[in-house]
Amino acid sequence: MKKIYWSWPVLGMLLAPVSRAQAQAPQLRPITGVVTAAVDRSPLPGVTVLVKGTTNGATTDSEGRYSLQAAPGSTLSFSFIGFTTQERAIGDDSTIDIILKENTTALNDVVITGYNIAQDRRDLVTAVQEVKAKDIIDSRQTNVVNALQGKVAGVNITSSGGAPGEGSAIVIRGGTSLDGDNQPLFVIDGMIMDNSSFQESTAPGGGSQFNGLLGRSVGTPNRAGDLNPEDIASITVLKGASAAALYGLRAANGAIVITTKKGTAGRTTLNYRTQVSVDEVNRLPKLQHEYQQGSGGVFDATTRNSWGPRFGAGQAQYDNLGNFFDKGYTYQNFLNMSGGSEKATFFVSASRLDQSGVTPENKYDKTTVRLSGNAQLSTKFNVTGSAQYLNSGGRRTLQGPGLLTTAGSSSGGFLLSLLNWPRNDDARNYLNADGTRRRLLPPNNGIDADADNPYWSAIYNPQTDRTNRFLGNTQLSFKVLPFLTLSHNIGTDISNTHSTSVRAVGTSQASNQNGGIAETVDLNRLITATTLASMEHTFSPALRGSLILGNTIEQSRDEAVDYTGLIFQNPTFISINNTVNRNALQRISTRRLVGNFARLSVSVLEQVTLELQGRYDKSSTLPRPDEGKVFGKGFGYGSVAAGYEFTRTLGLDQSNILNYGKIRASVAEVGRDTGPYRVLSPLTSNTYIGGGFRNDFFGSNPILKPERTRSYEAGINLQFLKNRLGLDVNYYFSRTKDQLIAPRVSQATGFILQYINGGVVTNEGQEITLNGTPVRTASGFTWDVLANFYHNTNRTESLPSPLTVVFQSDAFITAVHQGGAFLGRPITGIGAYDFQRVTDRNSADFGKLLINPTTGYPIPGNTFMYAGNRAPRFTTQLTNTFTYKALSLSALLDFRVGGKVVNGNDLYATNVGTGIRTADRYKQVVFDGVTANTDGTYTPNARPVELTQGYYQTILAAVGTPFIEDASWSRLRYLTLSYSLPASLLERTHVLKGLELSVTGRNLVLLTNYSGADPETAAAGSGVRGGGSNGFDYGNVPATRGVDMGLRVTF
Incomplete structure (x- = not known):
C-alpha cells in the first residue's frame, strides 16, 4: 500500500503555491463591461476575464456583463472557447466593452484522445465525438454512462432497470466478441479505470442455490456510476479500433475518455448545487382482473395460481402489483471549490447522493470526495495529480428469480412474486398477530410450497452491498527541449465491495427454514503506469509533424471470498458467526499487460494529415513461449489513417457558406487477450465430502491466440456558415476473427468446457451527426441543435464446426428464451422455442x-x-436547446426503430x-x-x-x-428548464457570482407498441458478456419517470 499513497506528498507540494498567490495589490478600482460576439453582437456568457499576471478575474454572466477590481496600467485578457483571445490595457476608463471574433480555425480547439493526449481537432483523422460538462449535467442522471444517452452517434446504452444504483451497459458500433466483454475501455485523466459489474458467473460460489446476491438476483452497478457527474469537464468517445488503436489489446470496443475539471487561474470560486427528485414507475405489466386463486375454474387455497373462478359481485380485489410500488425520492448535494495562480491551481469537490427506490426498503447512497491540483514548478517541470475517494452501496431489490424456492421455481423476485400473487389476497398483510410471517398457502405434505411475501422479504431478507473505492493518479512532465516533452503517469484504482444476502428464520425455502447468510468480499486492484515521449516540430510553413513514443504497464488483481452460513442459532442475531454450518470459497485472479506504442502524425500544407500508429503487447494470460516466463507471446497491431482538408485547397476556408471540409479514411487492427487461467486450468477448492481440490470446469488450451479486429472507416466532416452548422458522416466495417469461445467437450477429458479460437463476427454501419446554431439574435435568443443517426448490421459469419450457435449462460433468462449468437445472425440474437410449422418451402402452406x-x-x-x-435497426436522437438571455430550455428526443424484446x-x-x-x-x-x-x-x-x-x-x-x-419506441429522455439570475441582481449581494434555478422532467413520454413496462431493459444486468442481456424483460424493477428540482449557487 505504500506504493499507492506516495503521491500525497506530491499533491501537498503542488497545492502549496496556491497559498502564495495572494500578492499585495496596488491601488485598485472597479472595471465593468460587456462582452459580445462580433457576428451578431449577442452577449457572451461564460467568458473568462483575467487581470494578466494575477489571480484576479471574473466570468461574464448570462447578459455578457462582468465586474472586477484592477489597478491602472494592468492588462485584461478575454478568452472563450471558439473565439480569439483578446487583451486590453486599462487606461483611465472604468468601462471596457469587448467584441470577440469567432476563431474559424479553432473548431473548439483541442480534444483529449488516447493517454490524455491533447490533439488539435483539425488534425483528427478518425471518428471522435465529445460531450461537454453542461450536456452531462442537463441530463440529471446519477450514472455518468446514462448521461451519454442520445449524445453520441454509434453508442447504444441500456439501463438494467428502475432500481436505484442499477448498472448500465454501453456498446459502441455493435459487439465484436461472442463471449468477451463488448463494452469500451474507460479512461479517466489518462488512467485506465474499472467499469465492471458484479456477475454470477464470476463469483466464487456462482450458480449455487444460495445466490441471493449473485448475477440476476439483484441489480448491481457498473463502476463508472461511482463517479461524481459534477467532476467531469468532458467525455470523449473514441469510436472503434481506429480511434483507440493506441490501447492495443484493450481497443477493440473503442474507449470512453473522461477529463475531469481542473482549477483555473484567478479568484477562488465556490460552487454549490442541490437537487431533489421524485420518481414513480413509468408503466407496469398488464394483468387480468376477472379470475381469482384456484385451478381448473375452482377455488383452491393450496395454489398461488389464478386459474380459479370469476370474482363475484362485490368481492374484494387487491391491486397487489400497483400497491407495492411507491414514490422514490433522491437528494443530491454537490460542492466544489477551485482557484489558483498562473503557477499553481487546485480543484476540490465533494458530493452526496441519497436515493430511495420505488419498492419497499430499496435504498442507495453515494459519497465522493476529490482533490486535484497542478503546479508549474519551473518553466520546464510540471506536476499534476488527483485523488478521489468514493463510497457507494445500499439495500437492493430482489429481481428475476430472486431467492430460489424449494422446487427451484423462479418466484422469489419481487416482481415475479407479485405477478403470481392472487388478487383475492392482500399482500400487504404479511405478518400474523404474533409477528411471524403470514402464510399464503398451507403446508403441503411436509414440504413448504409457499413463497415469501415480497413485503416480508424486503424487510427481513435484506440484500446489501457497500463499495469503498480509491482512484488516484500523478503525472510528471518535463520539457527537455522545445520540441520534446517527457511525461510519466502512474495511477491506481482500488475497490473493495462487501455484499451480504440474508434469509431470515421462517423463509419459505425448505433448506433454509432456519435461516442463512451469504457474504462476498471482492477486492479489485488495478495499477497502471505510462511513460510518454512527445515530440512536435514545425519544419516549414508547409510541413509539421509529431511523434509519440510510449510504454505502459497494467497490473490487476481480483480477490473474492464467498462465505455462507446456514441455520441461525439465535434467530434475531444476523451474523455468520451465529450459524451452525459454514463454508468458504476463494478466487484470486491476476493479470499483467506490458505494451509499447508509437504514433506518428504528419501535416502537409495544413491540408493533408497522415497518421501511423503501432503497438506491441505482451499479456500474462496468453500462452508463454518458454516455461517460467511471466508473459505470453507478444502481438503487434497498428493503424493507418489519413485526412484531406479540401476547403483549404479550394480557398473556401474563409467562405461564408462552406468554410471547412475534410475527408478521412483509416484502417486498423487491434486485439483482445483472453481471461486469466484459460491457458492452464487451475485447481478449485472442493466443498463436498473429503474436501481437497478438483479440476476446474474449464480445460487447458496452451495454443490460445488473442481475438483480432480489423476495422475500416471513412468519413467526411463539413462546417457551414462560419462553424454555425456542422455535419459529420461516417461509414465503418469491422471483422473480428479468432473468437474466444468455450464449447462443451467430452467429459472423458475431465472437464466440461474448454476455450478455443474460432468464429468471425462483423459489424457494418453508418453514423450521421448534425450540430449547429440555426438561430442567434442580437436580442439574446439562440437555438442550438444536435442530431444523431446510427445504423449497424452485426453478423456471426462463422463458427467452429459443428457449432451453429453460441449461447451466453448469463443470458439464459426464461425456460424458453436465451440470448445467443446464431450462425449468420447477430450476436444479440434471441433463441426460443416455436410452434411446429410447415417446413416444405415448395408448399403453399409453408410457415403455417x-x-x-x-x-x-x-x-x-x-x-x-x-x-x-435484440439490437435496433437504427436509432435517432435529437437535442434542442433554446436560450433567451437568462432562460434556457433543453430537450432530448430519442427514437428507436426495430429490434425485439422478450x-x-x-x-x-x-x-x-x-x-x-x-x-x-x-x-x-x-x-x-x-x-x-x-x-x-x-x-x-x-x-x-x-x-x-x-x-x-x-x-x-x-x-x-x-x-x-x-422494441421500437419514441421517448422524451429529458426536458430541462433553467433560469439564471441577472448580474444586476447578483451585484447587490456582493457575494453571489451566479444563481441558477432548474426543473427537469425525465422519461416523461414513452410511445411504444410494447405491451410490457419498458422495452429498454436488461434482465441479467449490465455485466453480461457477449450479446448481453438487453432486450430481456423478466422480473426487473420497471423503469421510472421523474421530476428534478435544482439550485446552483456560485460564490
Whole structure:
C-alpha cells in the first residue's frame, strides 16, 4: 500500500503555491463591461476575464456583463472557447466593452484522445465525438454512462432497470466478441479505470442455490456510476479500433475518455448545487382482473395460481402489483471549490447522493470526495495529480428469480412474486398477530410450497452491498527541449465491495427454514503506469509533424471470498458467526499487460494529415513461449489513417457558406487477450465430502491466440456558415476473427468446457451527426441543435464446426428464451422455442402452424431456433436547446426503430393465470393453421377449441415466440428548464457570482407498441458478456419517470 499513497506528498507540494498567490495589490478600482460576439453582437456568457499576471478575474454572466477590481496600467485578457483571445490595457476608463471574433480555425480547439493526449481537432483523422460538462449535467442522471444517452452517434446504452444504483451497459458500433466483454475501455485523466459489474458467473460460489446476491438476483452497478457527474469537464468517445488503436489489446470496443475539471487561474470560486427528485414507475405489466386463486375454474387455497373462478359481485380485489410500488425520492448535494495562480491551481469537490427506490426498503447512497491540483514548478517541470475517494452501496431489490424456492421455481423476485400473487389476497398483510410471517398457502405434505411475501422479504431478507473505492493518479512532465516533452503517469484504482444476502428464520425455502447468510468480499486492484515521449516540430510553413513514443504497464488483481452460513442459532442475531454450518470459497485472479506504442502524425500544407500508429503487447494470460516466463507471446497491431482538408485547397476556408471540409479514411487492427487461467486450468477448492481440490470446469488450451479486429472507416466532416452548422458522416466495417469461445467437450477429458479460437463476427454501419446554431439574435435568443443517426448490421459469419450457435449462460433468462449468437445472425440474437410449422418451402402452406388433428391445438416445438434480434435497426436522437438571455430550455428526443424484446413477465404471468392474455380463457377459437395429411399435403384447420388452463400452461407458455415483441419506441429522455439570475441582481449581494434555478422532467413520454413496462431493459444486468442481456424483460424493477428540482449557487 505504500506504493499507492506516495503521491500525497506530491499533491501537498503542488497545492502549496496556491497559498502564495495572494500578492499585495496596488491601488485598485472597479472595471465593468460587456462582452459580445462580433457576428451578431449577442452577449457572451461564460467568458473568462483575467487581470494578466494575477489571480484576479471574473466570468461574464448570462447578459455578457462582468465586474472586477484592477489597478491602472494592468492588462485584461478575454478568452472563450471558439473565439480569439483578446487583451486590453486599462487606461483611465472604468468601462471596457469587448467584441470577440469567432476563431474559424479553432473548431473548439483541442480534444483529449488516447493517454490524455491533447490533439488539435483539425488534425483528427478518425471518428471522435465529445460531450461537454453542461450536456452531462442537463441530463440529471446519477450514472455518468446514462448521461451519454442520445449524445453520441454509434453508442447504444441500456439501463438494467428502475432500481436505484442499477448498472448500465454501453456498446459502441455493435459487439465484436461472442463471449468477451463488448463494452469500451474507460479512461479517466489518462488512467485506465474499472467499469465492471458484479456477475454470477464470476463469483466464487456462482450458480449455487444460495445466490441471493449473485448475477440476476439483484441489480448491481457498473463502476463508472461511482463517479461524481459534477467532476467531469468532458467525455470523449473514441469510436472503434481506429480511434483507440493506441490501447492495443484493450481497443477493440473503442474507449470512453473522461477529463475531469481542473482549477483555473484567478479568484477562488465556490460552487454549490442541490437537487431533489421524485420518481414513480413509468408503466407496469398488464394483468387480468376477472379470475381469482384456484385451478381448473375452482377455488383452491393450496395454489398461488389464478386459474380459479370469476370474482363475484362485490368481492374484494387487491391491486397487489400497483400497491407495492411507491414514490422514490433522491437528494443530491454537490460542492466544489477551485482557484489558483498562473503557477499553481487546485480543484476540490465533494458530493452526496441519497436515493430511495420505488419498492419497499430499496435504498442507495453515494459519497465522493476529490482533490486535484497542478503546479508549474519551473518553466520546464510540471506536476499534476488527483485523488478521489468514493463510497457507494445500499439495500437492493430482489429481481428475476430472486431467492430460489424449494422446487427451484423462479418466484422469489419481487416482481415475479407479485405477478403470481392472487388478487383475492392482500399482500400487504404479511405478518400474523404474533409477528411471524403470514402464510399464503398451507403446508403441503411436509414440504413448504409457499413463497415469501415480497413485503416480508424486503424487510427481513435484506440484500446489501457497500463499495469503498480509491482512484488516484500523478503525472510528471518535463520539457527537455522545445520540441520534446517527457511525461510519466502512474495511477491506481482500488475497490473493495462487501455484499451480504440474508434469509431470515421462517423463509419459505425448505433448506433454509432456519435461516442463512451469504457474504462476498471482492477486492479489485488495478495499477497502471505510462511513460510518454512527445515530440512536435514545425519544419516549414508547409510541413509539421509529431511523434509519440510510449510504454505502459497494467497490473490487476481480483480477490473474492464467498462465505455462507446456514441455520441461525439465535434467530434475531444476523451474523455468520451465529450459524451452525459454514463454508468458504476463494478466487484470486491476476493479470499483467506490458505494451509499447508509437504514433506518428504528419501535416502537409495544413491540408493533408497522415497518421501511423503501432503497438506491441505482451499479456500474462496468453500462452508463454518458454516455461517460467511471466508473459505470453507478444502481438503487434497498428493503424493507418489519413485526412484531406479540401476547403483549404479550394480557398473556401474563409467562405461564408462552406468554410471547412475534410475527408478521412483509416484502417486498423487491434486485439483482445483472453481471461486469466484459460491457458492452464487451475485447481478449485472442493466443498463436498473429503474436501481437497478438483479440476476446474474449464480445460487447458496452451495454443490460445488473442481475438483480432480489423476495422475500416471513412468519413467526411463539413462546417457551414462560419462553424454555425456542422455535419459529420461516417461509414465503418469491422471483422473480428479468432473468437474466444468455450464449447462443451467430452467429459472423458475431465472437464466440461474448454476455450478455443474460432468464429468471425462483423459489424457494418453508418453514423450521421448534425450540430449547429440555426438561430442567434442580437436580442439574446439562440437555438442550438444536435442530431444523431446510427445504423449497424452485426453478423456471426462463422463458427467452429459443428457449432451453429453460441449461447451466453448469463443470458439464459426464461425456460424458453436465451440470448445467443446464431450462425449468420447477430450476436444479440434471441433463441426460443416455436410452434411446429410447415417446413416444405415448395408448399403453399409453408410457415403455417401445424395443428394437432386430435386436439385442435398448435403443436409446441422442441428445438431452440433463432427468433429475432435484440439490437435496433437504427436509432435517432435529437437535442434542442433554446436560450433567451437568462432562460434556457433543453430537450432530448430519442427514437428507436426495430429490434425485439422478450416479454418474460407476460410469459410468467400467462403460466400462473394472471396475465392479460388469460382473460380470454374459455373462449372458443379456431387456430389459423393446417393439419398434416399422410400423403404430404395439408388441410386448413377448422376445429373449434376452448382456451383452457391446459392450453395456456402446456402449449402457449411452452414456446417463446408469442412473447417476443417489437422494441421500437419514441421517448422524451429529458426536458430541462433553467433560469439564471441577472448580474444586476447578483451585484447587490456582493457575494453571489451566479444563481441558477432548474426543473427537469425525465422519461416523461414513452410511445411504444410494447405491451410490457419498458422495452429498454436488461434482465441479467449490465455485466453480461457477449450479446448481453438487453432486450430481456423478466422480473426487473420497471423503469421510472421523474421530476428534478435544482439550485446552483456560485460564490
